[in-house]
Amino acid sequence: MIKLKPVNTPSSPSSTYNQQIMRRFFKHKLAVISLIFLCVIILLSVLAPLIAPYDPNRITGGFSQAPSAEHWLGTDQSGRDVLSRLLYGTRISLLVGFMATLISTVIGVVLGLLSGYFGGWLDMVIMRITDMVMSFPYILLVLVAAAIFEPGLTNIILILGFVDWPGVARLVRGNVLSLRETNFVKSAEVAGMSKWYILFSEILPNTVAPILVYATSVFALSILDEAALSYLGMGVTLPTASLGNMLNGAESLTILTSKPWLWVPAGSLIILLALSINFIGDALRDAVDPTSTK
């Protein structure tokens, strides 16, 4: 979209890059709904201690009771309130997803920047390590790591964080390779600016958008991975609730068929979270792409 404006009226407020992105983002109805949904979920999980009707780890009713006025989503096999556990579990799952994404993005960005900007043997070494990490069967690597280090909240965050970075590293490296040839980077070099200034002040701001888009998919993936690991008993350990280990009950066929309140809430929340994060990512990608005409 090209907006013509008179050149000599600099006082007119102009739409900044960020405003343009916002405008394009809000054209995606699905993404806006997803964003609202995600915000509500985040708010509920953050406020869990205030709104949860029961202590998530206390036995407050009979075993595997169906939903009732006292227990809106019923109780689990140990007699704990499912709704309370769901609120706290979402908290843990979001925390794991967010922290793992943060760790892997930071690692990936730093390695990608170094690799792309300095090139040479450093690029060679970093990219071979990246290839190696990428070529391992993902779930196997995570399982082995979880077996070696004890399962637990911190470890699961670290494991997922250290496994997800290669994609980010490659993405950033590719961007840096093209950005370092641009004239504005060249002119910073001619101005004698330091390498760190060029990397973090000239190059990095221009790759933030694609990194952000990629990070959303890592976020969704991390939530799914946490759920998978916890379901297998290698992730967040009981009694701490997470969306994954709440699905443990679904291992048995009788529960699967006759006591859906034990697994449907957690299962559908995982799906909805992953889906809405991906929708947001899609919209972000379109919004930051200057060639998109939507």
Next chain:
Amino acid sequence: MTEQLIVENLVKYYPVKGGIIPHTVAQIKAVDGVSFTIEGGTTLGLVGESGCGKSTIGRQIVALEKPTSGSIIFDGEDITNLSSDQLQKKRTRLQMVFQDPYSSLNPRKKVFHILADPMIHHHICTKEDAPAKVDELLDMVGLHRSAKDRFPHEFSGGQRQRIGIARALALNPSLIVLDEPVSALDVSIQAQILNLLKDLKTKLGLTYLFIGHGLGAVRYISDRIAVMYMGKIVEMADADTLFSHPLHPYTKALRDAAPVPDPTLRDAVHEALSGEVGSVMDIPVGCRFQNRCPYARPECGSVEMALIEAEPGHFVACPYTAINTQGVSGTSTMSGTQFMADTQSVSGSDKSDTSNSDRQEKGGAAHV
């Protein structure tokens, strides 16, 4: 006047890698032994067609690329082998304005930061004085002061190029390499930018290396002009001399290629060059222009052409025209006199259409 910049025998070869085990299979000779000097406070125009190596020279002078060999002496100091620390200090004195004003400004930075960050980095001003310094720079290049709070994409091409010039000026340079600064702009804007550059030069006592391929702009701004062809300078003279009586056949062709604004003169001679620029990977022995030269002769294919001083301050890399103009001068790599007789008809005068008859004969190219 002292020479502010002395470029001596500058060479830049780019290796071409190939083969199963990557190794250098060929070399692109982008710049192949170029020497020139620029006096302080003057402008040297560097012209030539795309790919002749003129931009590479500019990039080497501002140390974006390392020369393969040769030296660049700036303010009495060879800058080709400085350590990076020494170079950082020197860099403020040597700045560059880029061709494309759209890609030379960081889209994510406000003009204020584009201008102020380098000044703060080099302690030209403190964080506190930065706004005042930026205002001063914007005034100098004719932009409204409110421009500093805006992003590059909010400006037109000409305005962006003004920001690019302001950025180059920010560090108080003494020499600015202008790499085709007006080629990407509208014709109406070109004149504004050229005038701005001229004014700044007088006001600040700057020295310019103006790289361009449009002869009009180069002539307007330059004191001296060097014409390049395939990595070598083929002619160098005062701007007016070069236009009034070019000696090298290539310069003549370049001059004649410029569109003539007067329609009544449109049909006057002006023969276009035939043929293509040769490959810089496979440079012919002898004169590089021989394949396209209307006056080529067999000797041109065997002897490397050196720049000789045909008249005071007028250098040309073609012994025939040079000898003809001056009798004998300079040191040619050829035994001069034996060609004297034939050159007479080739380029006897400064009228561009003298040698029509000669061109017709040139097919055989051998009438020694």
